[in-house]
Structure formats: C-alpha cells, structure tokens
Amino acid sequence: MDRNRPTDLRDARDVVRYDAEADVIVVGLGIAGSCAMMEACDRGAEVLVLERAGGGGGTSANSGGLIYLGGGTPVQKATGFDDEPEEMFKFLVAASGPAADEEKIRPYCDGSVELFHWLEAQGLPFKRSFYGEPGMESPTDDCLVFTGGEDAAPFDQIARPAPRGHKPQVEGKAGPFFMQKILEATGRRAASLETDTLCETLVVEVDGRVVGVVARTAGEERVFRARRGVVLSAGGFSVNSEMVARHVPQLEGCNPKNATEGDDGRGIRMGQAAGGTTLRMDQAEVALPVTIPHRLGRGIFVNRLGQRFINEDTYYGHIGVEALFGQDGEAWLLVDESSYEVNMVGMQPAFVGETIAELEEEAGFPPGALQATVGLYNRFAERGQDPLFGKRASMVQPITSAPFALLDARKEHCFYACMTLGGLVTRPGGEVVNPDGEVIPGLYAAGRTTALFTGRGYAGSGISLGDGAFFGRWAGRSAASASPV
Amino acid sequence: MDRNRPTDLRDARDVVRYDAEADVIVVGLGIAGSCAMMEACDRGAEVLVLERAGGGGGTSANSGGLIYLGGGTPVQKATGFDDEPEEMFKFLVAASGPAADEEKIRPYCDGSVELFHWLEAQGLPFKRSFYGEPGMESPTDDCLVFTGGEDAAPFDQIARPAPRGHKPQVEGKAGPFFMQKILEATGRRAASLETDTLCETLVVEVDGRVVGVVARTAGEERVFRARRGVVLSAGGFSVNSEMVARHVPQLEGCNPKNATEGDDGRGIRMGQAAGGTTLRMDQAEVALPVTIPHRLGRGIFVNRLGQRFINEDTYYGHIGVEALFGQDGEAWLLVDESSYEVNMVGMQPAFVGETIAELEEEAGFPPGALQATVGLYNRFAERGQDPLFGKRASMVQPITSAPFALLDARKEHCFYACMTLGGLVTRPGGEVVNPDGEVIPGLYAAGRTTALFTGRGYAGSGISLGDGAFFGRWAGRSAASASPV
Numbered sequence: 001m002d003r004n005r006p007t008d009l010r011d012a013r014d015v016v017r018y019d020a021e022a023d024v025i026v027v028g029l030g031i032a033g034s035c036a037m038m039e040a041c042d043r044g045a046e047v048l049v050l051e052r053a054g055g056g057g058g059t060s061a062n063s064g065g066l067i068y069l070g071g072g073t074p075v076q077k078a079t080g081f082d083d084e085p086e087e088m089f090k091f092l093v094a095a096s097g098p099a100a101d102e103e104k105i106r107p108y109c110d111g112s113v114e115l116f117h118w119l120e121a122q123g124l125p126f127k128r129s130f131y132g133e134p135g136m137e138s139p140t141d142d143c144l145v146f147t148g149g150e151d152a153a154p155f156d157q158i159a160r161p162a163p164r165g166h167k168p169q170v171e172g173k174a175g176p177f178f179m180q181k182i183l184e185a186t187g188r189r190a191a192s193l194e195t196d197t198l199c200e201t202l203v204v205e206v207d208g209r210v211v212g213v214v215a216r217t218a219g220e221e222r223v224f225r226a227r228r229g230v231v232l233s234a235g236g237f238s239v240n241s242e243m244v245a246r247h248v249p250q251l252e253g254c255n256p257k258n259a260t261e262g263d264d265g266r267g268i269r270m271g272q273a274a275g276g277t278t279l280r281m282d283q284a285e286v287a288l289p290v291t292i293p294h295r296l297g298r299g300i301f302v303n304r305l306g307q308r309f310i311n312e313d314t315y316y317g318h319i320g321v322e323a324l325f326g327q328d329g330e331a332w333l334l335v336d337e338s339s340y341e342v343n344m345v346g347m348q349p350a351f352v353g354e355t356i357a358e359l360e361e362e363a364g365f366p367p368g369a370l371q372a373t374v375g376l377y378n379r380f381a382e383r384g385q386d387p388l389f390g391k392r393a394s395m396v397q398p399i400t401s402a403p404f405a406l407l408d409a410r411k412e413h414c415f416y417a418c419m420t421l422g423g424l425v426t427r428p429g430g431e432v433v434n435p436d437g438e439v440i441p442g443l444y445a446a447g448r449t450t451a452l453f454t455g456r457g458y459a460g461s462g463i464s465l466g467d468g469a470f471f472g473r474w475a476g477r478s479a480a481s482a483s484p485v
Numbered sequence: 486m487d488r489n490r491p492t493d494l495r496d497a498r499d500v501v502r503y504d505a506e507a508d509v510i511v512v513g514l515g516i517a518g519s520c521a522m523m524e525a526c527d528r529g530a531e532v533l534v535l536e537r538a539g540g541g542g543g544t545s546a547n548s549g550g551l552i553y554l555g556g557g558t559p560v561q562k563a564t565g566f567d568d569e570p571e572e573m574f575k576f577l578v579a580a581s582g583p584a585a586d587e588e589k590i591r592p593y594c595d596g597s598v599e600l601f602h603w604l605e606a607q608g609l610p611f612k613r614s615f616y617g618e619p620g621m622e623s624p625t626d627d628c629l630v631f632t633g634g635e636d637a638a639p640f641d642q643i644a645r646p647a648p649r650g651h652k653p654q655v656e657g658k659a660g661p662f663f664m665q666k667i668l669e670a671t672g673r674r675a676a677s678l679e680t681d682t683l684c685e686t687l688v689v690e691v692d693g694r695v696v697g698v699v700a701r702t703a704g705e706e707r708v709f710r711a712r713r714g715v716v717l718s719a720g721g722f723s724v725n726s727e728m729v730a731r732h733v734p735q736l737e738g739c740n741p742k743n744a745t746e747g748d749d750g751r752g753i754r755m756g757q758a759a760g761g762t763t764l765r766m767d768q769a770e771v772a773l774p775v776t777i778p779h780r781l782g783r784g785i786f787v788n789r790l791g792q793r794f795i796n797e798d799t800y801y802g803h804i805g806v807e808a809l810f811g812q813d814g815e816a817w818l819l820v821d822e823s824s825y826e827v828n829m830v831g832m833q834p835a836f837v838g839e840t841i842a843e844l845e846e847e848a849g850f851p852p853g854a855l856q857a858t859v860g861l862y863n864r865f866a867e868r869g870q871d872p873l874f875g876k877r878a879s880m881v882q883p884i885t886s887a888p889f890a891l892l893d894a895r896k897e898h899c900f901y902a903c904m905t906l907g908g909l910v911t912r913p914g915g916e917v918v919n920p921d922g923e924v925i926p927g928l929y930a931a932g933r934t935t936a937l938f939t940g941r942g943y944a945g946s947g948i949s950l951g952d953g954a955f956f957g958r959w960a961g962r963s964a965a966s967a968s969p970v
Contacts, residue, residue, distance in 0.1 A: 008919060098734035246764060249583035269920040272762060279731060282767045305873050307792050366872035368861050376857040387851035388790050434493060435754040
C-alpha cells in the first residue's frame with residue numbers, strides 16, 4: 001500500500017461503490033466516540049460507528065473511571081464544597097502551565113454541571129459522598145476526591161480549592177463500570193456499530209472535504225460514506241513506539257501505559273493526512289503513585305542531586321510529570337521511621353540508614369547534598385513551614401527519627417503510569433484544523449486523538465475522560481448539524 | 486484566499502500557465518538554500534531561487550557566523566586538537582538528550598571535514614588558529630573555539646574534548662561575512678534568482694507529487710514549475726507569534742530573536758500542507774551569555790529556590806536551555822567580590838549584600854535556601870571540587886569575599902537570544918516525509934524549515950549553520966538527481 005499523501009487519502013472519485021453510508025461516521029468507541037455518537041443520534045443523525053476491537057470501551061474502560069467535573073455539581077453541593085466555574089477555570093489554567101487552551105477550558109468549566117446531569121441521565125450513578133484520601137479513585141463506592149492538587153501549593157492560593165474528581169458509584173477501579181454504563185446508553189440509540197473494523201484512511205473530495213472512511217474487516221476492505229462528517233475518536237499513540245520515540249522519548253521505559261493496543265496513533269495520522277495539524281505531541285500524563293497513601297507525603301522527594309523539586313502533598317500526576325520531564329526520571333522519596341509505610345504500589349526501601357549521611361553515601365548522592373537538603377528542610381519543618389514549596393503544615397514534619405529510608409522512584413525502578421496527550425488540533429466544536437487554523441470540512445475529532453486542552457502537563461485525574469466526554473459531545477453535535485453532501 | 490487543505494495547495498490541473506520553470510526550485514537563500522542551490526547547479530541542474538527579501542542571506546547573515554565542524558579539520562589539526570568523527574558523534578548524541586537523530590548525526594560527523602574543504606573552496610577563509618575564551622565567536626579573526634561545553638561536565642567524560650566552532654577569518658561577528666562569501670559563491674553559478682518574491686503555496690499533481698511553487702512579486706501572482714523538485718529552505722518560525730505561543734510558549738518574552746522577518750514559519754506550513762509532518766516544534770536554542778567572559782562561571786547559577794541547576798563553566802546555550810525550559814526562565818548568577826566583573830551584555834548587580842543571608846533576604850529567596858546552597862558549594866569548593874555538577878577545578882572557588890552580588894538572569898530581565906528548532910521531518914537526503922515516514926515526491930527541505938537533528942536542546946553554537954550547509958547540500962543533490970516530470 002502506497003500511503004504517500006494525498007494517496008494516503010482515498011480520492012472520492014476513485015470510490016466505485018460505498019458499502020454503507022450514514023450522516024455521521026464515528027471512528028472508535030471509547031468515551032469520546034460514545035458521546036459523539038449519542039449526541040449525533042439525539043440530533044436526528046443517522047450514525048455509523050466503526051470500532052477496531054471486538055467491542056466498545058477502549059482505553060476509557062481501562063482507566064480509573066474518574067471524571068473531572070466542577071463548578072457546583074450536585075455531589076460538590078451535597079458534600080459541602082463550594083465551587084464555581086470561574087474557580088475551576090482559574091485552577092485549570094494555572095495547572096496547565098503556559099499555553100493553556102482557554103478557548104476550550106472556558107466552555108468546559110461553564111458546561112461541567114450540565115455534563116454531570118447528562119451523564120446521570122445516561123445511567124451513570126454518582127454517590128453524593130466525599131472521599132478524603134486525595135489523588136486517586138476511592139476503593140469504596142464514594143465519589144468525590146481531590147485529584148489535581150487543588151488544595152496544595154501553589155494552586156490553593158490561585159483558586160478556591162474544591163475536589164472535582166467524580167467517580168461513578170462502584171467499588172474500586174471504576175473505568176470498566178463507567179464504560180459499561182456509557183455503552184449501555186449508546187445501545188439505547190439506533191446507531192449502527194461495526195466492530196473488528198479497523199479504519200485505515202479517509203475519503204476526500206477534490207476540494208479537501210472529508211466524505212468517508214476506508215476500513216478493513218477480516219482482511220476485506222470496506223468503504224463507508226459520511227454525508228455530514230467523520231469524527232475521529234480513536235485514542236492516542238502511547239503504544240506506537242516509533243511515534244513515542246520521536247515525539248516524547250522520555251516515555252520510553254515508563255510503565256505501565258494507560259492504553260490499549262488501539263492507541264497506535266492511527267487516528268492522529270489519518271487526520272494529519274487530511275491536512276490536520278498536531279500539538280503537544282511532546283507531552284504526557286505521568287502518574288507516580290509513590291505518595292499514596294497521601295501521608296507518605298510527609299517525606300521529601302529529591303532528585304539525583306539530593307535537591308527537592310516539588311511539594312510532596314500535591315497530586316501524584318504533578319509529581320510524575322515533574323519527576324519525568326523536569327528531573328529526567330530520577331526521583332527518590334526520603335522518609336523516616338515516623339513517616340514510612342508500605343505504599344499503594346508496595347514499595348520497599350531501596351536504602352536504609354541510621355543517619356542521613358550514611359544514607360547519602362549508600363545511595364550515591366553527591367557528598368553533603370542530601371544532608372544540606374534535609375538540614376534546610378528540618379530547620380523550617382520544626383515550625384511546620386516549607387518555605388521552598390509551601391507544603392501544607394499538616395504534612396510538614398522534621399525528618400529526624402532514625403532509621404531513614406529511600407524509596408526508589410526512578411523511571412526504570414518504579415511505577416510511571418503514562419499516556420500521551422498530544423494529537424490533532426481542534427476547535428471547541430471538534431472541527432479539525434490545518435496549520436493555518438482553518439477548518440477541514442467534514443472532519444471532526446475528540447478524545448486523545450486530539451491535543452488535550454490543558455497545555456503543558458496534566459491538570460488532574462479525570463481530565464482525559466472529561467475532555468473526551470465534553471468535546472466528544474460537541475464534535476458529535478457539530479457533525480450532525482453540518483450540511484449534508 | 487481559502488487556504489483549507491488541499492486547496493491550500495495548488496492543484497497542478499488548475500495551473501493554466503507557468504511563468505517559468507527549472508529543474509530545481511529553491512525557496513529561500515540563507516545558508517541552506519545557498520548550499521542546495523550550489524550543489525544542484527554543480528550536478529547540472531537548472532536552478533531557480535525564490536527569495537522573499539531583496540537579497541540573500543536570511544537569518545544566517547544575522548548569526549555569529551560560527552559553523553560546527555570536526556572530526557579532524559585542518560584548523561583542528563593545525564592547532565593541535567585531536568578529533569575524530571566518532572568523538573564528534575559521541576558528543577553530539579550526548580548533548581542532544583533523548584531522541585538524537587543519529588541517522589543524520591552520523592553522516593554529519595563523517596562528512597564534516599569534507600564540508601570544511603568545500604566551504605574553503607567556495608571562498609570562505611578559516612585562519613588556522615584557536616581562540617581560548619570558550620562559548621562565543623572570537624572578537625579577533627581567530628577561528629576555532631569551544632562552543633558546546635565539550636570540555637565541561639558531563640561531556641568531557643563522554644567524548645574526547647575538541648573545539649569545533651569554526652569562525653571564518655574576519656574580526657567580530659562573522660555572520661555577514663560568512664554569507665557574503667557564500668552568496669558570492671552562489672553568484673558564480675548560473676542559477677536564476679528572483680528576489681522580493683514571497684512563496685505562498687506548493688503546486689501538486691493529483692498523486693501528491695510536488696511540481697511547483699506559487700509565489701507573489703509586487704502583488705502579482707506567479708507560478709513556477711519544478712521538473713525535479715522543490716527545496717524549502719525558508720527559515721524557522723521565531724517571529725510567528727501565534728506558532729510560538731502554541732508550540733513553544735516559553736519563548737514568549739525572550740529577546741532577542743535570532744531571526745529575520747522571514748522566519749514566520751511559512752516554509753514549514755507549506756510543507757505541512759503538502760503532507761509533511763513536523764518534529765521538535767517545542768524546542769529552541771536559547772543563548773544566555775551571562776558567563777561571558779567565561780571566568781564569570783566562577784560564580785554559581787541558582788533558580789528561584791536558590792538551588793543550583795548546572796555547571797557554570799559550560800556552554801551558554803546549555804545554560805540558556807536549562808534556565809528557560811528547566812527553571813521556568815528564573816535564574817540568577819551569584820558572584821562575590823573576587824569573581825565579579827561586567828559581562829558581555831553589561832549586566833550590573835541587581836542585589837548586593839555583605840552576607841549571603843542579607844542577599845537572600847533582599848532578593849526574596851526562601852529563607853535559608855541560598856545560604857544552604859552556598860554552604861554546600863563552599864564546603865567542597867575549598868578543595869576545588871563540585872560534587873553536584875562537576876565544574877572544572879580551575880573554575881571552582883569558594884564564594885567568600887564580600888560583598889556578594891546577584892545578577893538577574895531571569896527571562897524578562899536578561900538577554901535570552903533564541904531561535905526555534907522545530908520544523909519538517911526530512912530524511913538525510915532532504916526528502917520531506919509524511920507522518921508515516923514516507924517520502925513526498927518532489928519535496929525537499931533544509932535548514933530551520935526542518936527539525937534540527939540534535940534532539941532536545943541545542944548541542945553547540947554553529948550547529949544550525951552546520952546543519953543548514955550540510956543537509957542543504959544533500960537536499961540540493963537529491964533534488965537535482967530526481968527523475969524529471
């Protein structure tokens with residue numbers, strides 16, 4: 001197969017016969033595709049969904065099942081957290097670093113409560129309860145949790161803290177349940193679904209308009225016509241090792257991948273072939289759950305030079321991104337007798353010493369470096385202060401009770417759960433744009449096939465499902481509303 | 486003008502008449518375009534050069550005029566530096582961080598001596614002399630200089646150090662002289678040159694082959710046909726504020742730009758419209774010349790937390806990249822009475838104190854942070870050691886002679902000379918490829934319109950001219966050797 005562009009595209013004039021047609025074709029049935037499909041159906045469009053796996057769910061079904069919602073959801077209100085879209089917006093912009101996509105963050109915050117109600121209407125239950133251990137989904141069926149370091153420095157000074165990670169009402173990891181409920185809801189629509197069908201390329205008119213998809217089922221090519229639009233919602237590129245090596249080489253050696261085999265970047269490349277441009281291909285979510293349970297954050301993270309680099313009480317995703325991208329994947333957690341316990345991923349101390357000096361030497365830190373760091377930390381910790389990073393007072397305690405231990409949180413030795421965040425550039429309505437920012441007619445995208453709106457880094461757990469659901473719906477609406485050709 | 490893709494391209498079937506034709510069309514006459522043009526001419530191709538400015542030179546003529554060459558050049562040999570392609574390769578790969586493009590670095594090192602001889606044959610003179618002050622071009626007409634931290638940690642332990650920055654024989658900044666000589670050489674070829682001619686889009690056949698260029702001269706559209714190929718060598722995107730904000734937002738507020746108004750990313754976007762993919766759009770060269778003269782490196786750089794982040798004796802480009810991308814553009818140089826002097830950019834101390842504690846408080850560092858850093862540094866500096874970063878012994882001295890001073894090297898307050906490094910992905914032969922890595926027939930690119938081969942960061946001064954010259958020649962050869970259509 002010669003995949004040079006535009007032969008990488010299928011010229012509509014070369015299509016002899018379409019195997020089927022629909023108003024809207026949705027490529028991939030994870031959270032983004034499911035939401036796009038439902039909205040398009042609900043606007044009266046005839047929808048065809050093409051899914052490469054044997055059934056829907058994708059990486060969404062393999063997630064923790066948290067969705068980031070705020071601005072005053074019923075769960076926030078019931079549990080006494082006062083939130084507003086503006087506070088949520090301020091947090092998301094701040095947590096996104098430079099280049100936050102405010103054009104998307106604004107409607108996402110403004111429409112978050114509505115999305116909550118819509119999800120409940122689809123059959124996804126959320127208990128009106130709060131779970132106090134921050135950072136991850138609850139092991140119980142409780143709902144609300146702090147998942148972005150909203151109540152940690154520096155964000156607690158930028159926006160009024162509120163928990164926004166919402167977990168559906170099920171015990172433990174909620175991704176499978178989340179997508180089960182969503183897929184049941186899609187099943188209540190009259191759309192057609194073709195599983196085991198891998199999309200390969202887009203069909204375009206001579207003027208560049210996307211009018212269909214070429215796919216393959218059991219080795220046989222099939223061509224589908226889309227009268228109004230194609231929505232690419234086929235996941236990211238976490239398992240495409242060549243794309244990872246090229247765009248985000250730091251991810252090499254990080255495990256596990258929050259991905260399925262479908263995350264091979266095909267949706268992104270199909271969109272590029274049609275003229276779409278990409279963004280944030282160098283970025284990733286990295287969850288480094290060393291400080292779960294959260295009270296392990298009473299220790300201090302240091303890099304290979306023994307320097308601290310973050311407030312340890314913040315979201316483990318901020319810790320992971322900083323450890324991987326800012327510290328070259330070289331991080332250690334220093335704890336003492338009073339703060340140590342076995343964490344979520346079962347880490348045992350890599351080094352133990354009766355003094356910091358002994359530990360420093362054993363672990364091979366530059367002489368004096370770890371001692372200087374601990375000396376400075378302890379000096380203020382005695383007063384409950386952390387002048388460097390502003391860790392909250394309740395988590396600040398001197399590191400003085402021997403023995404001392406180092407947990408090895410280096411990339412090769414620890415759990416760096418990761419996922420690519422880069423992809424096609426879309427307008428809020430899901431329209432894929434070219435490098436000049438102009439819309440490619442007939443082409444829409446959502447979910448991890450698109451660049452996440454948060455700019456650099458990953459603002460909090462639940463953002464990717466939130467982005468997929470919210471802008472998946474918008475993409476479905478846009479495609480359904482487009483003029484037919 | 487509707488620039489949606491593929492209407493962003495000009496369909497060859499819609500071209501009624503070509504204003505001119507040639508075997509090879511070169512877009513932009515900086516170092517890359519000049520070298521492409523000369524090689525294509527020397528292979529017997531009829532060449533047409535289109536340049537948007539009133540004459541050639543581009544950003545290359547605005548550079549320091551250093552070119553990074555090694556592996557045993559006549560200047561290296563005459564000045565007693567033993568270098569080999571393998572040592573140069575090891576250095577460039579190490580200095581490139583992850584994702585170094587070895588497929589290009591290898592031939593660049595192997596062909597570096599040949600490139601030196603070719604440049605001399607074009608009329609560019611290089612004095613057989615070494616200039617001992619590292620990091621920047623000599624103020625004299627001397628040639629060879631360390632421009633990549635080759636003799637500083639950690640690179641001095643990875644590859645045998647050799648200076649590789651070559652400056653043509655002229656006093657002071659050599660960029661204008663460099664390009665004057667190169668343009669004289671291009672003038673000895675029989676190519677056609679159209680100046681004041683802005684290229685807008687590519688002409689493509691229905692099968693995706695690039696066969697020409699649409700340009701504009703004095704408001705009038707002109708269409709040029711290329712029988713064998715088009716070479717895009719139109720610079721980077723440093724002055725396109727929208728592209729900068731989107732892809733490398735850290736550059737906002739950095740000045741000066743190593744750029745001309747031609748660096749608006751047009752060449753990159755033209756290539757993307759034809760199906761080309763991009764890489765390293767998030768990366769930049771950042772030269773932060775605070776430690777020039779070099780002996781200012783006897784001070785220590787600290788970030789906003791008072792932590793050191795680099796060995797101060799290294800290349801100011803490594804310092805700039807680390808300060809901007811690693812430390813959010815927040816860097817200070819701490820010096821004492823014995824190490825202070827006015828540097829190249831004329832910096833005066835922002836804060837002065839009789840003690841480190843006083844300075845720390847004045848400048849607003851977290852209490853104790855700067856004192857802890859200086860305490861640790863001094864403890865080993867007394868023995869000429871720098872256990873954290875391995876600064877060379879001759880540059881390590883305790884910071885003890887009051888008064889102490891802080892030079893403000895923060896982005897908004899200092900000289901961050903920058904240039905974008907991302908662009909189209911090409912094979913070593915200059916062929917532009919699509920996201921699947923497949924060649925787009927008829928399309929070539931070189932220089933800053935392409936992604937620099939060094940992966941993350943910028944290995945050393947002279948790399949960009951070197952890359953432009955070397956792979957510009959290869960692109961010109963490839964285009965000249967392609968079958969005509």
